[in-house]
Amino acid sequence: MFAKHLLKDKIILITGGRSGIGYQIATSCLSYGATVYICSRKEDKLKIAADKLNEIGTCYHIAGDIRDIERVQEIAEYIKEKSGRLDILVNNAGGQFPSPAEDISYNGWNSVINNNLNGTWYVTQTMAKTFFIPQKNGNIVNIIANIFRGFPGMVHTGAARAGVENMTKTLAVEWCKHNININAVAPGIIKSTGLGQYPDELLEGVSDRIPLKRLGTTKEVADLSIFLMSPMAGFITGETVYIDGGHRLWGDLFDF
């Protein structure tokens, strides 16, 4: 798709890189010549993923929860020790669960906000202060979601992702002086491991409600992410790019 050495010598951190969209982004980054770091909470699964990714290129793994600010700093130190710098951050780790808004508990709300908004912020600020700002160079890709018309059925993640989208715009302006580009990718419904946690009946007939009449692929999300982190997107910052088969414009997300 892109030039073979597009990401040669780039050092890239992908949170949640052990599965699904993050794993595919890691695969693509490695195939374009980058050195990749993946992190997520479940160390055994993370190691299995890293072993497979190491067949393509150099992939380091370090377990950690993005909600744990001290651990996030340790992840930064680990990267510094091994590679001395970081060029690109992909904030992909996240998760949520479907629920009518009125049934979401205090803990359920806080857990999604902590993961998808606060965790993303901790990683972003830590990597910027440790690497991008002193280096005067950096690139951040935030994986969010299709929040164009709100997020009926998952108000917590809609609010968290809208927070990340707004953060993307603000940091794009504040960090221009440090030569940092930051953009968001808003996937619609993507055929990925993350869908496994939703009940089958919730996803029944979902393709019919997407204008392009199919789900997206992790490869399509990875290709867009690669474009945004590459010099081809050098004049794009503070942008959210939807990749949803037109779903933001027409068709219910879930059948209520």
Ligand SMILES: NC(=O)c1ccc[n+]([C@@H]2O[C@H](COP(=O)([O-])OP(=O)(O)OC[C@H]3O[C@@H](n4cnc5c(N)ncnc54)[C@H](OP(=O)(O)O)[C@@H]3O)[C@@H](O)[C@H]2O)c1
């Ligand atoms: N698939 C879709 O249709 C879709 C659509 C829109 C947005 N998204 C978002 O895109 C991202 C990737 O989705 P996916 O389908 O590939 O889902 P996935 O396979 O469940 O990937 C999520 C990854 O994030 C990691 N993770 C979750 N919480 C974490 C935390 N607190 N700290 C560190 N790592 C954490 C998970 O690993 P551990 O469990 O080991 O921590 C997992 O590797 C997610 O943020 C998802 O919400 C997905």
